[in-house]
Amino acid sequence: xxxxxxxxxxxxxxxxxxxxxxxxxxxxxxxxxxxxxxxxxxxxxxxxxxxxxxxxxxxxxxxxxxxxxxxxxxxxxxxxxxxxxxxxxxxxxxxxxxxxxxxxxxxxxxxxxxxxxxxxxxxxxxxxxxxxxxxxxxxxxxxxxxxxxxxxxxxxxxxxxxxxxxxxxxxxxxxxxxxxxxxxxxxxxxxxxxxxxxxxxxxxxxxxxxxxxxxxxxxxxxxxxxxxxxxxxxxxxxxxxxxxxxxxxxxxxxxxxxxxxxxxxxxxxxxxxxxxxxxxxxxxxxxxxxxxxxxxxxxxxxxxxxxxxxxxxxxxxxxxxxxxxxxxxxxxxxxxxxxxxxxxxxxxxxxxxxxxxxxxxxxxxxxxxxxxxxxxxxxxxxxxxxxxxxxxxxxxxxxxxxxxxxxxxxxxxxxxxxxxxxxxxxxxxxxxxxxxxxxxxxxxxxxxxxxxxxxxxxxxxxxxxxxxxxxxxxxxxxxxxxxxxxxxxxxxxxxxxxxxxxxxxxxxxxxxxxxxxxxxxxxxxxxxxxxxxxxxxxxxxxxxxxxxxxxxxxxxxxxxxxxxxxxxxxxxxxxxxxxxxxxx
Numbered sequence: 001x002x003x004x005x006x007x008x009x010x011x012x013x014x015x016x017x018x019x020x021x022x023x024x025x026x027x028x029x030x031x032x033x034x035x036x037x038x039x040x041x042x043x044x045x046x047x048x049x050x051x052x053x054x055x056x057x058x059x060x061x062x063x064x065x066x067x068x069x070x071x072x073x074x075x076x077x078x079x080x081x082x083x084x085x086x087x088x089x090x091x092x093x094x095x096x097x098x099x100x101x102x103x104x105x106x107x108x109x110x111x112x113x114x115x116x117x118x119x120x121x122x123x124x125x126x127x128x129x130x131x132x133x134x135x136x137x138x139x140x141x142x143x144x145x146x147x148x149x150x151x152x153x154x155x156x157x158x159x160x161x162x163x164x165x166x167x168x169x170x171x172x173x174x175x176x177x178x179x180x181x182x183x184x185x186x187x188x189x190x191x192x193x194x195x196x197x198x199x200x201x202x203x204x205x206x207x208x209x210x211x212x213x214x215x216x217x218x219x220x221x222x223x224x225x226x227x228x229x230x231x232x233x234x235x236x237x238x239x240x241x242x243x244x245x246x247x248x249x250x251x252x253x254x255x256x257x258x259x260x261x262x263x264x265x266x267x268x269x270x271x272x273x274x275x276x277x278x279x280x281x282x283x284x285x286x287x288x289x290x291x292x293x294x295x296x297x298x299x300x301x302x303x304x305x306x307x308x309x310x311x312x313x314x315x316x317x318x319x320x321x322x323x324x325x326x327x328x329x330x331x332x333x334x335x336x337x338x339x340x341x342x343x344x345x346x347x348x349x350x351x352x353x354x355x356x357x358x359x360x361x362x363x364x365x366x367x368x369x370x371x372x373x374x375x376x377x378x379x380x381x382x383x384x385x386x387x388x389x390x391x392x393x394x395x396x397x398x399x400x401x402x403x404x405x406x407x408x409x410x411x412x413x414x415x416x417x418x419x420x421x422x423x424x425x426x427x428x429x430x431x432x433x434x435x436x437x438x439x440x441x442x443x444x445x446x447x448x449x450x451x452x453x454x455x456x457x458x459x460x461x462x463x464x465x466x467x468x469x470x471x472x473x474x475x476x477x478x479x480x481x482x483x484x485x486x487x488x489x490x491x492x493x494x495x496x497x498x499x500x501x502x503x504x505x506x507x508x509x510x511x512x513x514x515x516x517x518x519x520x521x522x523x524x525x526x527x528x529x530x531x532x533x534x535x536x537x538x539x540x541x542x543x544x545x546x547x548x549x550x551x552x553x554x555x556x557x558x559x560x561x562x563x564x565x566x567x568x569x570x571x572x573x574x575x576x577x578x579x580x581x582x583x584x
Contacts, residue, residue: 003022007023011089012091020072022071024132037073074099079091114135147532207239212236223555227545228552239523239524241524271423283317285429296379313398327351335389344405351389356384376390389405425472427470444468452466456492475538488522533549
């Protein structure tokens with residue numbers, strides 16, 4: 001063995017022991033008669049002492065050590081005269097008696113420190129160096145812990161870990177597939193799975209009534225903070241269950257992870273909120289419940305006073321920011337500019353300031369009397385000192401803009417603390433959503449989601465009103481996972497394909513394997529898939545899942561470390577019977 005101990009385990013009780021450590025040189029300090037070297041490995045940092053008086057040659061060798069040199073040091077554990085209680089090994093140091101340079105290092109392109117001087121793109125190019133930084137390394141170790149605790153819980157609940165293929169069939173719906181050409185079958189392609197959806201349903205048909213997998217999935221879609229081209233799911237399915245059975249089981253998983261990873265215990269059941277209520281009160285289907293500030297509709301009580309912005313609007317809604325009635329003109333102008341951003345889409349903002357003296361002043365009080373404003377304040381349950389913010393326009397756009405405004409105020413008012421968690425289940429989503437461009441319905445989740453039994457009769461007469469037997473787990477405004485009770489009856493599955501615009505031939509071509517399986521006795525089943533990367537990022541207190549993935553892609557989908565995607569040789573293209581079409 002190269003070492004007897006790691007750089008994170010020696011304590012004062014070990015004083016006097018002869019030990020051998022290995023690791024990377026974090027930094028060194030030459031104080032004339034003595035040289036100190038901080039030695040780092042995965043487990044921590046230990047200070048090495050080289051004494052000019054006792055071993056001049058060894059001390060001079062230590063002075064030549066550069067950052068990130070890999071060394072082996074043998075010596076005696078001593079009590080430090082100047083202790084560093086910020087690190088676990090800060091009460092001791094190693095008085096070195098033997099030094100061996102295992103590998104030299106060039107000067108790193110950025111400092112391997114928490115306050116590094118490396119920009120994100122540079123650190124991603126040298127990700128193997130960035131992973132040496134404590135915070136990044138800890139995120140990966142946290143990821144390992146979350147995976148381990150997930151397996152413990154699911155194993156104890158009778159779930160079986162089953163691997164599913166990575167090369168599968170391309171199917172419509174959802175995001176774009178990544179496709180892989182087949183050399184052995186020219187002109188044909190595999191697809192990388194967006195999820196193992198149909199495969200886990202087939203496992204239910206096969207009789208494996210409790211399945212799980214921590215699995216790589218792939219979606220060719222634009223990236224953002226919580227999205228990568230390849231990502232990891234905790235993928236689960238159960239047979240002979242109804243919705244509440246699934247929710248209870250995986251609420252148990254969530255509570256287990258919170259307790260084991262964060263030490264947070266939830267004694268009460270998670271809130272269950274219908275989709276319609278989430279949209280009406282919070283403007284989106286993943287509400288952050290760490291704070292109130294619910295959206296309320298004012299449409300009927302603000303119309304008819306000659307104010308064209310409200311009179312012509314399909315929907316008028318508002319939020320009430322408690323204690324913000326003293327906002328300055330500059331602050332309300334900032335909020336107006338915020339909602340007018342193209343990605344938010346509001347045309348403007350109307351405010352009402354409720355003074356601590358009980359007076360009400362509005363940016364539209366030319367059109368409204370004090371009595372009108374009093375009525376608005378009553379509807380909003382506003383108190384003296386509050387600020388009412390009102391948006392108007394198309395219902396869908398305005399609700400979305402109010403949602404963004406609510407979250408922005410939550411940030412400004414420090415109402416979204418990272419160490420507080422409020423989970424909820426959002427349930428009863430619409431089964432289908434209408435696309436104006438293609439003039440057809442699409443599945444809001446996927447085409448295997450079961451409609452609520454009481455809504456099946458509406459499938460062909462009023463599809464837009466059909467609710468899905470679907471559910472999402474939302475924590476602090478982030479969708480952590482989602483799933484549904486699946487269709488297990490071939491007749492209902494064919495009806496679903498028909499409503500989605502598939503001909504019988506298209507349905508057979510794309511999903512014949514699943515429809516055929518249903519002919520041989522499919523059990524009632526349902527499941528869920530959690531965003532594993534999102535779990536880890538939330539526990540790590542990170543906004544981006546990229547910080548919790550060992551080798552992520554950048555915002556444009558490139559791996560700048562491997563320099564990929566990249567062109568392949570003409571010989572490879574010929575083998576695959578592929579020609580590249582030049583595009584200007």
